[in-house]
Amino acid sequence: MLTFLILSWLAFSGTDAGTDADCSCYNKRDSNVTGTKIGLSNGYKPDNFETCYPDAGCGFIADSGGATGWSTITVTFSTPTDTTGKFTLYNGKVADNSTKITTFTVADSGTTKSYTSSTQYIYVEYTQDNATSPNAYYGSIGAGGLLPPSTITPPSTTAAPTTTPYTNPNFGRDPQLISHDILIMVNQRTTQGSDGLAALNSLAKSFVNLLSVTDDITSLYKTRLGLATVTPYSPFYAAQGEIWKMSAADVNGSLPNSGVSIDVDITTALSNAVNTFFNVSITGVSNPAPTRKNVQRSILLFTAWWSESQTPSEDLQKKFAAKGVNLAIIGYNTSPGSLNSNDWYNYVSLSTDADVAPFVNRFYLNSGLNNNLTNNWCKIIADANANNSISEPSDFFGPPKNGASWGTDNGQKSRYCNFQDSTYTYQRKEQDKLVTLTVFYELEVEKDFLKFFADGVEIESFTGVDVNNASFDVDANIITARFTSDAAGIQRGFSVTFEETKSKPTS
Structure with missing residues (x-):
């Protein structure tokens, strides 16, 4: 059985009558939601996320994706005013008393129930x-123990995975959870002959075959793929398929079979490619193949040749930052001194397909499994005392203080990472003062969370969007902030300032 971290959700008190035409379920009623861990949320009003209760309740099909059954549920009710609230789980796709698995009531709040489903589907109803x-x-349901293959029929809308990576001990998480727009670039310049190019292609195939791929621009899940090669001729790259419409098989079938010996301009190729592939859809601007707004974006460059003159420059960094794109360089048997594994991009030198798992864990899954290297795409500063503030991402594009306004970046930059689990600390400087925290945040609702602890005790939890700010006072020596994000959509993050201007009240 798998163990899941249960994510908490900031509960807004419902002040209006529960039934409301504008009340929504986070997972739409009778929708089909796929994943091995699915969050549970109350009904909410889309305009302000106030708690409400829809006429028809909330119910949806949970589809584990064809490889696992369901096994756990944990739900916490926040000071419930109606003790009749309950979740009921049914085996299969419909609510049917004959297939009821378990009921989780207010009285069960905060505990974990274990159960077994005989198929990849359960119906969840509140x-x-x-x-x-x-x-x-708030809470979550989790898929666990493997089912007999004969009971599993993959859903017709999802291609059968080529691997079952979540049972592979080499991966810290399921690679099919990766949600990126990824441009694969293969450098055709190689000093290692056909063997070098074949090795690059093999590494690229080993990576893309792990992914769950989509061409749906509206999706916050799965990966969209593009492929380009680095060439000696202006603009120094060549697209090898329809932008963001390629499947893993398309990429595998379009990788270059021949290399070049002429020197190439990798920096210019990267600069031109990021401008072509990574433009978000903006009203009134013609863009035939826009990148998605609220997912991570990355270029993965496979190369078997490097020159000192190709070092990614500060100017290139600015261009990638302006598009909100990350860069990783996968060198096949390369050891160029000009590439720095601690720079703004990620770099690793590989020699076999067996090396793929460590770079996937590090770059795409934020998992330290098999390596202890930093992911330069998702850096954090753990100590908040240096400048009395914290933010995620480091180039947070929202307001850093009262009176400031949200930036108009059109979703083009400044998004945090998936799979974040970052902890920050602040230590009070003056014992006779309260610490005032001011929080601006834009997070994926009920998926990504910013929680605060005072001397180890949880005191606040935020999710969703607050375009103004939240401010509160804390009487504690150590204040800890923990930020977690899931595998899907990403937003503009948060900014927190710590001020010691108020004296503690006298008793």
């Missing part, structure tokens, strides 16, 4: 008798 006192609740 109901309560009193529709005028909406409950706030």
